[in-house]
Amino acid sequence: MLRFAARRVLLLVPILIGLSILVFLFVRALPGGPETALLGENATPERVAQVRELYGLDRPVYEQYVSYVQSVLSLDFGTSITTRQPVVEEIARRFPGTVELTVTAMIIAVAVGIPLGFVAARRYGSWVDNLSTAGSLLGIAIPVFALGYLLKYFFAIKLGWFPTQGREGSLMFRNEHPTGFYVLDGIVTGNPEAAVDALRHLILPALALATIPLAFITRITRASVLEVTGEDYVRTAEAKGMTRSVITRRHILRNAMLPIVTVVGLQTGLLLSGAVLTETVFAFDGIGRFLAQAVFARDFPVIQAGILFLAVIFVLVNLLVDLSYGLLDPRVRTR
């Protein structure tokens, strides 16, 4: 298992190097070059020359790349053009919000999707099955931001059950935030009211964001359970007289898990990019909304760092997924 894990981690190295080259070239492909990215489009020629020298843009490209990697490794992503703050601080401050949102969305998707897909497969052709198929189709077709507006209108504006925007209520400005995860902060600082308030702000954006992974998880669980149920070893287990719950747990679910876990990993990518849209709809202060604002303001240091950051998270989540294969399926370890 250790060797399997070590090899899988080593495979990350070329991907990460490739990502860094991609993002490094990204700003250099900008019309006007990285100077424009750093200074904005209305900089004076003197200032441009100054910046070129300061950042070594007059040196050969490979030297520039090396110094870029050095600055990335020391977490120096430059300064945001709009907020004039170090990009890494801006991202670090908003990261917990995005984590709260995406994790909540994933929990909803897994908690609903796996049982729903399982029931649909076991009752193949029933109304549950048809309903889950139709529902997951709709979930794939509806854009997260359109659903976001729909949820916001009905549950926040019309019914008033949930707040329309933000991460906490306006009366909560006195709350302390030691961790940046607002729900956790409320619990840690002994302020249950704040925790509930933060949770209420999470529900609607998380629901909107959860639809895509929910749809895919339901579909893949259904397909995977259907396939495994037809396998010989399930019939053998039945013939041996094993109880239905044992067959379900040991034979069907465990074997059906592999493709489900893969989809869960891949869906994190959709969640991270969907967060850009969902956080914008609900004015939820996370990395996604920050990135959307940076796109609007052409704040390239933020766009560059934001994309690199989210891509690395995506790669790491998929590493975890791959490693979990080894735990779920002993055959993978020896390969």
Added chain:
Amino acid sequence: MSLSGAEAQETVLTQSEEARGGLVRDAFRRLRRSPQAIVGATLVLLFVLVAVFAPLLAPYSPTAQDLSQVRPGQFPGPSAEHLLGLDQLGRDELSRIIYGARYSLIIGVVSVTIGATVGMALGLLAGAFGGWVDGLVMRAADIMLAVPSLLLAIGIAALLGRSITSVMIAIGVVNIPVFARLLRGAMLSQRESDYALASRSLGVTKGRVVLKHVFPNSLAPVIVQATLALATAITEAAGLAFLGLGSPDPSIPEWGRMLAETNAYLASEPLLALWPGLAIVISVLGFYLLGEALREALDPKLRR
């Protein structure tokens, strides 16, 4: 040897072509019997017809303003004159939705064409040559796929500036690694197949086997992917427009932007958010259903 090399070659050729013709005919027969395919194809047809005949179908110009009826924060809803009501600038919502179909269709088709042609060219190179060419193409694809697709598209579109062309290029580029991988994978499995081996053993050159046999027989998954990619392209284009990355011209009716603009009026005019959302869902659903039905119809494992 009773058969000359050339004759034998011809036999192999016709057999592989017969199999392909059979598969296409078979797939078509199965498509006609699949309710999923019929619903999908109907929705796609509806979408394409609306886009093509927009000037004939739209009751008003998408840019014509009727400011006499619009007050700040309050616009007349659906009426006999304006079936879907007026938007915040007094423009007919139905006409804007109808014209919006044009932009969605053009962006979808052009971006998928970019992604599919470049991706297939790269996949063909990788699948035909193997070795270091294959390694290089596939590693580059891996790196691009390491960035979540919408994020990559946002980055590229932001880099190219606000225009419909940059949206098309951004979504096209995002699709390149998907098509490259797909075609290469399909070609690798076809290259090992009996008919390819038979042609090779009869002395047909490697290039000819690849172009005449392996490539055409590897196209089925590409066609399926192209249909599904159209669905994704429409959603992603709407997402980019929503973020302000579409055309800088506010008179252009892009569904994604129309949705973004309703944010300020959501409490008073929720229907204005519903129509573009519904338009996106219908068009995406059409391509998705059709793509899934095609996948099932073209799957040789399901052939009877």
